[in-house]
Amino acid sequence: MGKAKDKSGPLARRPDNSAFKQQRLPAWSPILTANTVLPFFYLLALICMLLGVWLLLTVQSTQEIKLDYTELGNCDQCFQLRKNVSYAAQTCSCKVEFSIDRAFKGDVFFYYGLKNFHQNLRRYMDSRDDEQTLGRKTKLKNPSSYCEPFAKDVEGVPIAPCGAVANSMFNDSFTLTYHPSRSRTIPVPLLRKGLTWYTDKNVKFRNPKTDNLTLAAAFEGTRQPLYWQKPVYDLDPHDPTNSGFINEDLIIWMREAAFPNFKKLYGILNRADASFTKGLPKGNYTIDISYNFPVQYFQGRKEVVLTTLTWFGGQNYFLPIAYLVTSSLILLMAVVLTLAWWKFGKDGKNMKE
Amino acid sequence: MACECEAVICCRVTPKQKANVVSLVKKYKKAVTLSIGDGANDVNMIKTADIGVGISGQEGMQAVMSSDYAFAQFRYLQRLLLVHGRWSYIRMCKFLRFFFFKNFAFTLVHFWYSFFSGYSSQVAYEDWFITLYNLAYSSLPVLLVGLLDQDLNDRLSLKFPKLYLPGQQGTLFNYKNFFISLFHGIFVSLVIFFIPYGAFLQTMGQDGEAPSDYQSFVVVTASSLVFTVNLQISLDTSYWTFVSCFAVLGSIAIYFGIMFDIHSAGIHVIFPSVFTFTGAASNALRQPYLWLTIILTVGLSLLPVVCIQFLHKTIWPSVGDKVQRNRRKYEMQLEEEEKKKKTSGFQRNRASRRSAYAFSHTPGYANLISTGQSIRRRQTAHGGNAGRRPAL
Numbered sequence: 001m002g003k004a005k006d007k008s009g010p011l012a013r014r015p016d017n018s019a020f021k022q023q024r025l026p027a028w029s030p031i032l033t034a035n036t037v038l039p040f041f042y043l044l045a046l047i048c049m050l051l052g053v054w055l056l057l058t059v060q061s062t063q064e065i066k067l068d069y070t071e072l073g074n075c076d077q078c079f080q081l082r083k084n085v086s087y088a089a090q091t092c093s094c095k096v097e098f099s100i101d102r103a104f105k106g107d108v109f110f111y112y113g114l115k116n117f118h119q120n121l122r123r124y125m126d127s128r129d130d131e132q133t134l135g136r137k138t139k140l141k142n143p144s145s146y147c148e149p150f151a152k153d154v155e156g157v158p159i160a161p162c163g164a165v166a167n168s169m170f171n172d173s174f175t176l177t178y179h180p181s182r183s184r185t186i187p188v189p190l191l192r193k194g195l196t197w198y199t200d201k202n203v204k205f206r207n208p209k210t211d212n213l214t215l216a217a218a219f220e221g222t223r224q225p226l227y228w229q230k231p232v233y234d235l236d237p238h239d240p241t242n243s244g245f246i247n248e249d250l251i252i253w254m255r256e257a258a259f260p261n262f263k264k265l266y267g268i269l270n271r272a273d274a275s276f277t278k279g280l281p282k283g284n285y286t287i288d289i290s291y292n293f294p295v296q297y298f299q300g301r302k303e304v305v306l307t308t309l310t311w312f313g314g315q316n317y318f319l320p321i322a323y324l325v326t327s328s329l330i331l332l333m334a335v336v337l338t339l340a341w342w343k344f345g346k347d348g349k350n351m352k353e
Numbered sequence: 354m355a356c357e358c359e360a361v362i363c364c365r366v367t368p369k370q371k372a373n374v375v376s377l378v379k380k381y382k383k384a385v386t387l388s389i390g391d392g393a394n395d396v397n398m399i400k401t402a403d404i405g406v407g408i409s410g411q412e413g414m415q416a417v418m419s420s421d422y423a424f425a426q427f428r429y430l431q432r433l434l435l436v437h438g439r440w441s442y443i444r445m446c447k448f449l450r451f452f453f454f455k456n457f458a459f460t461l462v463h464f465w466y467s468f469f470s471g472y473s474s475q476v477a478y479e480d481w482f483i484t485l486y487n488l489a490y491s492s493l494p495v496l497l498v499g500l501l502d503q504d505l506n507d508r509l510s511l512k513f514p515k516l517y518l519p520g521q522q523g524t525l526f527n528y529k530n531f532f533i534s535l536f537h538g539i540f541v542s543l544v545i546f547f548i549p550y551g552a553f554l555q556t557m558g559q560d561g562e563a564p565s566d567y568q569s570f571v572v573v574t575a576s577s578l579v580f581t582v583n584l585q586i587s588l589d590t591s592y593w594t595f596v597s598c599f600a601v602l603g604s605i606a607i608y609f610g611i612m613f614d615i616h617s618a619g620i621h622v623i624f625p626s627v628f629t630f631t632g633a634a635s636n637a638l639r640q641p642y643l644w645l646t647i648i649l650t651v652g653l654s655l656l657p658v659v660c661i662q663f664l665h666k667t668i669w670p671s672v673g674d675k676v677q678r679n680r681r682k683y684e685m686q687l688e689e690e691e692k693k694k695k696t697s698g699f700q701r702n703r704a705s706r707r708s709a710y711a712f713s714h715t716p717g718y719a720n721l722i723s724t725g726q727s728i729r730r731r732q733t734a735h736g737g738n739a740g741r742r743p744a745l
Contacts, residue, residue, distance in 0.1 A: 195562060316556045
């Protein structure tokens, strides 16, 4: 015999007659009918097309100049020099010239770009210590094992900042000059601060507490990464709020790129200067490059990009074209569906049983 | 020969023979068998069959205790099969197909990403997203589909027994459906990876900052995936209750809630090595460009499905589709029939109908009756000519 009968009566163990337990919840059962699907597809095709056209026009209004300077002009000598590791301490500079046909109106952004540099390699991305760059004193002298083999140098002195990501920091520097006429030159001022996310500069990267010491003293007992020429507290000698771990170039470099070909922000045109309030005027320009970063080991290329931006970003044609292609595909699908419905399903032809 | 018949009646069988008949059908027809009975002699048969149904009542509770399903009247079997059995099959198949699809869509993105990350098995999502994806972001809606979904209500299911055929023929989940789920997952993973890839390739944010960085890319792919998967299950659901709406919207809300928490400044300061995505969500999702990318990705993943489903329903509608389309008409017919039933007053007395008879004895007593050995000869002292009747 099973369970004893409940005292309150023969129907006591009956399940509840609630809507949920008896599967009678109020519900909507939509079905795909031609009246809903076909107009929806046509409308969607129209919306996608309008969106695509609008985005295309927005992108057309941006202007961009790209220069691959790996071996351009006299940078070729520097390229050959950098092939040999023993000359790494030697400086090398080169000049690249370009001209602008139409003035760049508005804010102009200066990027450096790398090709074929896999910042998204797993072991590379793991090789950093976020606690150290947060300014934790315990981690400053004792970097995490993820940074190996870039955690301590040959003498056992800890490296700050440790890891392969910081070690491979991009160290070319650029100076832009404008030539309004053959004899005159005007240096183009670039803002080298205000380039990073607020959370990066103020939360993720913090210098170790100084307590009235200088920054150099706060980093005592550590050494710079092996490939660097300057220690971390000297990255910006003119500005202590841009030195140490909170240096903007370091922060931008440490924010790894998703794909092997990427661009990183180097500077923004300083429009406070009288000659450049409206942007970059048309004419000839030169860039003086201090060429340090060797790219031939990974068959990479280096480039410089100057561009204006809109709310939509820079000159990226992918999304507008994708929207236009999608809208034509949707239109095609809608036509196919209409034909199918006309032939098979109109007036419920296929619904006879 | 028995399989050629519509129905076979076996009478005066022992419990063991009942079980043998069931196992015979199971073995040689490779069919799923159901047996129903109410007495102790049916226990063997109930246990042998794939599905055993016991009827509680007049004959005691032995059959009920050894059965998979139990109810009180024989006629409820119709409801069990045509309503609950059919719903259960459809729910299970939808659940399985969707689960395979969402996991393929989720995992194969890493395969495409490996071509661009130097084959270093770098993940294309944040680690915490991977942990919580199957747990919190996509599981509740499909669970509710597996529990509550109904493609047609119970009265229509009873009215059209032909709707039961897909279950018997196994049409809703077989190798072909599995591969369709697989290819669907592959297609969606391609869209979820390559649209953000193309969008990120040359892009810059509206303020110029951090163009195409890994953490923003990861946020975009993860968001597109969550939207796609949840909207896909809502396309698959045919019975929209407020619970299922709540589950879908809740999953998306949980995803954004947890993501913003994990990417916040506060948690990074407490656990810097564990939560390294500080500021990624808030900075990435501030860009209208990335929202347009997400919308395009989700749209491209879902529209082919709508298109194909519509084509199927138009060109090759199944019985279920036809009934669904003409649902209102049939429901009105049913209501009219019910009204007629109520007005016809005479009702048979339903008291105590026996649902099954149970016999249980070994073979061998039958000949006692047939040879007449059990009939007592009356002695002549008790009325002499009792054996001889007068001829009439």
